[in-house]
Amino acid sequence: xxxxxxxxxxxxxxxxxxxxxxxxxxxxxxxxxxxxxxxxxxxxxxxxxxxxxxxxxxxxxxxxxxxxxxxxxxxxxxxxxxxxxxxxxxxxxxxxxxxxxxxxxxxxxxxxxxxxxxxxxxxxxxxxxxxxxxxxxxxxxxxxxxxxxxxxxxxxxxxxxxxxxxxxxxxxxxxxxxxxxxxxxxxxxxxxxxxxxxxxxxxxxxxxxxxxxxxxxxxxxxxxxxxxxxxxxxxxxxxxxxxxxxxxxxxxxxxxxxxxxxxxxxxxxxxxxxxxxxxxxxxxxxxxxxxxxxxxxxxxxxxxxxxxxxxxxxxxxxxxxxxxxxxxxxxxxxxxxxxxxxxxxxxxxxxxxxxxxxxxxxxxxxxxxxxxxxxxxxxxxxxxxxxxxxxxxxxxxxxxxxxxxxxxxxxxxxxxxxxxxxxxxxxxxxxxxxxxxxxxxxxxxxxxxxxxxxxxxxxxxxxxxxxxxxxxxxxxxxxxxxxxxxxxxxxxxxxxxxxxxxxxxxxxxxxxxxxxxxxxxxxxxxxxxxxxxxxxxxxxxxxxxxxxxxxxxxxxxxxxxxxxxxxxxxxxxxxxxxxxxxxxxxxxxxxxxxxxxxxxxxxxxxxxxxxxxxxxxxxxxxxxxxx
Numbered sequence: 001x002x003x004x005x006x007x008x009x010x011x012x013x014x015x016x017x018x019x020x021x022x023x024x025x026x027x028x029x030x031x032x033x034x035x036x037x038x039x040x041x042x043x044x045x046x047x048x049x050x051x052x053x054x055x056x057x058x059x060x061x062x063x064x065x066x067x068x069x070x071x072x073x074x075x076x077x078x079x080x081x082x083x084x085x086x087x088x089x090x091x092x093x094x095x096x097x098x099x100x101x102x103x104x105x106x107x108x109x110x111x112x113x114x115x116x117x118x119x120x121x122x123x124x125x126x127x128x129x130x131x132x133x134x135x136x137x138x139x140x141x142x143x144x145x146x147x148x149x150x151x152x153x154x155x156x157x158x159x160x161x162x163x164x165x166x167x168x169x170x171x172x173x174x175x176x177x178x179x180x181x182x183x184x185x186x187x188x189x190x191x192x193x194x195x196x197x198x199x200x201x202x203x204x205x206x207x208x209x210x211x212x213x214x215x216x217x218x219x220x221x222x223x224x225x226x227x228x229x230x231x232x233x234x235x236x237x238x239x240x241x242x243x244x245x246x247x248x249x250x251x252x253x254x255x256x257x258x259x260x261x262x263x264x265x266x267x268x269x270x271x272x273x274x275x276x277x278x279x280x281x282x283x284x285x286x287x288x289x290x291x292x293x294x295x296x297x298x299x300x301x302x303x304x305x306x307x308x309x310x311x312x313x314x315x316x317x318x319x320x321x322x323x324x325x326x327x328x329x330x331x332x333x334x335x336x337x338x339x340x341x342x343x344x345x346x347x348x349x350x351x352x353x354x355x356x357x358x359x360x361x362x363x364x365x366x367x368x369x370x371x372x373x374x375x376x377x378x379x380x381x382x383x384x385x386x387x388x389x390x391x392x393x394x395x396x397x398x399x400x401x402x403x404x405x406x407x408x409x410x411x412x413x414x415x416x417x418x419x420x421x422x423x424x425x426x427x428x429x430x431x432x433x434x435x436x437x438x439x440x441x442x443x444x445x446x447x448x449x450x451x452x453x454x455x456x457x458x459x460x461x462x463x464x465x466x467x468x469x470x471x472x473x474x475x476x477x478x479x480x481x482x483x484x485x486x487x488x489x490x491x492x493x494x495x496x497x498x499x500x501x502x503x504x505x506x507x508x509x510x511x512x513x514x515x516x517x518x519x520x521x522x523x524x525x526x527x528x529x530x531x532x533x534x535x536x537x538x539x540x541x542x543x544x545x546x547x548x549x550x551x552x553x554x555x556x557x558x559x560x561x562x563x564x565x566x567x568x569x570x571x572x573x574x575x576x577x578x579x580x581x582x583x584x585x586x587x588x589x590x591x592x593x594x595x596x597x598x599x600x601x602x603x604x605x606x607x608x609x610x611x612x613x614x615x616x617x618x619x620x621x622x623x624x625x626x627x
Contacts (some may be wrong), residue, residue, distance in 0.1 A: 003548050003612040005605055013605050016597070017492055024499035026116050026123040031108035032067070033084040035094060037077040038103050040374075045074040050098065054079060057097035063090045067109070075422075080109050092389075100377050105134075124502045127509030127583060130457050136263040137256070137444035138239075145231035145438035146224055150176050153199055153217065155319050160198040166191050178202070178217035181209075188213040232259055234325075234437035239263060260443070283436060284324035288357070289365040289402055290315040305370055305398035314402050316367045321357040325437065326350025332424040335416060340424035342415045351411030359408035367402040368415055370427075371395060373439050393441050400427075460513035467517050468494075471524050479531055480620040485606040486527040486599075493523050493591075493598040500590045509583035519591025522566070526599035529562075530555040531621055544616040552604050559596065567592045 037046055037054055051070060054077070058065050064082035071078055081090060087106045095104045112123060150172060157178050158170050168182040168191055180195070182188040192204055192215055202217040219227075236255055243251045243265065252264040290299035299315045329345040346354060358366070375391040382388050401416055418424045468490065475483030497519060501508060534551030542550060567589060574585035611619075 003545055003604075003608045005608050005612075009601070010605060013601055016496070017602075020492075020496040020499040022116075022119075022499075023121050023502050024495050026112040026121050026502065027498055029111045029113070029123065031110050031123070032080040033087050034078050034080045034107045034109040035087065035090050036105045036107040037079070037094065037098070038075060038105075040101055040103060044101070046070055046077045046102075047074065050102070051077045051079075053097050054094045054104075057093045058090055061089065061093045063093070065090075078107070078109055095377075096379070100375065120503075122502060122505075124498065125505060125507040126457075127507045127512070127580070129510045129580075130460075130508060134263075134265040135444070136442060138235075138261045138263065138440040139443045140232050140235050140259045140261065141439045141441065142228035142231050142259050146219070146227050147176065148438070149227050150178070150219065151320075153178050153202065153219075156198055157195055157217065158319070160194050161191055164190070164194045166194060173216070176218075180215045180217075182213045182215070185213045188215055191215060228259070231438035232261070235440060236261055238436055261440070283371045284327070284400075285369040285371060286321040286323075286354070286357075287316040287319065287367050287369060288321070288361060289367055290317045302367070302369060302397055302399050305400055314367055314399055316369065316399075321366070322346065322350045322353050326353070330428040332421065332428040333414075334421075335414070339416065340418045340421045342418070342424050342428045344413055344415060346411040348411070354409050354411070354413070358405050362405050362407060365402045365404050368400040369397055370400045371397050373441075375442075391442065393439070395439070456510050460510060463517055464494075464513065464520070467520050471520060475524065475527070481610060482527075482531050482534075482607065482619075482621050485603050485610070486524065486531075488606060489527070489598040489602040490520065490523050492602055493519070493595050496594040496598065497587075497591050500594060501587065504586075504590075506586045506590075507583060508587070509580050511580040511584035512587040515584045515587030515591060518588060519595055522563070522592065523595035523599055526555075526559045526563070526595060527603055529558055530599070530603070534619070535621055538619065538621075544611070544619045547619070548607060548611060552600070552607075556600060559600065563592050563596055 035054070037050070038044075039046065048070070051068060055065070055068060058079070063086045065079050066082065067078075067080040069078050070076075079090075079094075081087060091104050091106060095102075098104065110117075110123065112121065154170060154172050157180070161168060161170065161180075166182075166187055168180050168187060170178065170180050173179040178195075180188070180191055182191060188206065192206070195202065195215070195217055196204060199217065201220070201223050203220050205216045205218070207214040207216065232255065236253065239261060240253045243253055243263070252262065254262055256262050294315070294317070298318055300318055301313050301315050304310070304312045304314070326346045326349065327344055328347050328350075331343045333341055333343050335341050372395070373393055374396050375393050378390040378392060380388050380390055400418065403416060415427070418427065471490070472483075472487040475486050477483070479486065494516070497516065506512075530551055533555040534547050537547035537550045537554075538544065570585045570589040570592065574582050574589070577585060
């Protein structure tokens with residue numbers, strides 16, 4: 001019996017290996033360290049003047065660069081640096097030169113040739129522990145959430161007393177309580193009953209003043225804790241949704257302590273986009289445009305956000321109809337005139353509030369107020385004489401649009417008057433991901449550069465090389481020609497593993513490298529099972545050709561059972577694990593599949609090429625020759 005594959009099997013193995021080598025090739029091209037410059041707004045254009053300012057700052061600081069380009073129709077600019085350790089100093093000098101209106105992020109500029117990129121071949125993404133990424137530590141302003149809820153209670157109380165036809169003056173006092181002033185004790189008692197029914201969680205207190213009967217409504221400590229807990233939980237969910245919108249592989253978004261959230265985005269390509277979207281602490285408020293005769297205490301003036309209407313202002317009522325928290329879905333679109341807009345769908349309560357506010361105010365105008373948390377940069381000197389960068393937060397409130405209410409609105413309507421499709425897409429993303437229940441401040445903002453992971457990469461590659469070399473040495477010495485076939489198949493397995501990881505867009509982390517090392521051992525284990533089976537068949541008196549055939553055929557079931565068990569464990573790890581654990585599970589799962597292919601089909605193809613076309617009287621396998 002001669003062991004020979006049909007031609008199509010040889011061609012299949014060659015095709016798979018060639019395809020794997022093609023999609024693994026981009027990983028041979030190391031990316032260049034770079035700085036990416038974008039505007040705070042997605043509609044902001046990066047022109048040549050802005051790029052020249054950045055380059056002048058780098059020149060003045062003595063930082064070497066090359067390959068500066070403006071990308072994405074002016075949405076961003078990329079400056080490649082000569083050295084990775086120049087990224088952090090370069091970011092500091094460019095940020096200072098451009099000011100607060102721009103985001104300067106560390107990035108890795110790909111060097112993959114176009115002939116590979118045209119067919120979708122891209123290098124593997126590296127995790128935060130290998131190539132760096134973005135690390136944020138955010139603090140939730142729970143006091144602002146409590147204050148915002150108190151403002152809501154003021155509006156609820158006003159509306160409830162108005163509907164009950166109880167006359168009095170309701171406001172918020174300096175202590176943050178709802179304060180009601182009434183002319184008679186009877187009116188106060190009626191108001192107390194209404195407030196207790198509309199807001200039962202408030203603690204009520206009656207005080208007699210000079211000719212006035214007062215009532216104070218304050219939140220209990222239990223309610224305050226519940227609001228703070230909800231604010232942190234809601235912000236955690238919102239940030240996770242925004243990360244999902246970014247499409248980042250294996251992100252980490254978790255709570256830390258009472259009111260802090262940690263966000264890590266490993267292996268991302270567009271760090272500036274991540275900073276802008278995650279750092280966009282924004283919300284919407286819908287308010288009616290104030291009447292001309294409204295009292296000054298009942299209205300506020302806001303400027304339009306659009307550059308085309310800079311300096312134009314509107315007076316809005318202080319009472320808020322709904323906020324962005326009531327938005328369920330939001331999609332960017334175009335109206336009948338081809339202008340960008342956002343289609344909004346509210347939840348049931350939001351739809352009810354919007355309908356109630358608009359049905360009685362047809363032909364009046366309603367303003368859409370965009371509230372955004374921004375930061376001013378200050379450079380101060382500490383006690384040691386070192387320059388310190390201080391970020392001072394502030395809220396910018398500007399009008400998006402103020403259209404006329406043509407008919408009663410419900411749970412679905414449109415926001416028009418936006419500047420560009422990019423602005424509508426970004427606004428839709430913010431609303432779709434969810435509004436923040438409370439403002440957040442960046443207490444720590446760190447972009448981890450590739451230099452931090454360089455040592456991990458070096459040691460990880462070294463561990464794979466040492467493991468592969470020791471395995472190869474043992475296999476060649478002990479199994480001779482069969483061992484050489486196993487080593488060649490093992491090398492092909494690593495190429496296939498890297499190519500599949502690249503195609504899937506999986507992020508390689510340090511635990512992932514451990515998965516690769518484990519895969520090397522498992523791939524050899526499959527070959528050892530096959531070779532041991534061949535030795536057994538030779539010992540049972542079969543001819544070399546029959547022993548090779550029987551060894552491969554009868555070892556397949558054992559190999560499949562062993563690898564299937566490990567694959568099930570890897571799937572469970574991926575399902576229940578997070579971050580690095582998922583990275584290990586992905587690498588292990590892919591390695592199991594590729595190792596089975598190379599150990600069973602790849603090794604046998606090589607053995608068949610060597611022994612299949614001739615008569616063999618003896619085999620050198622397992623440290624001795626067997627006939």
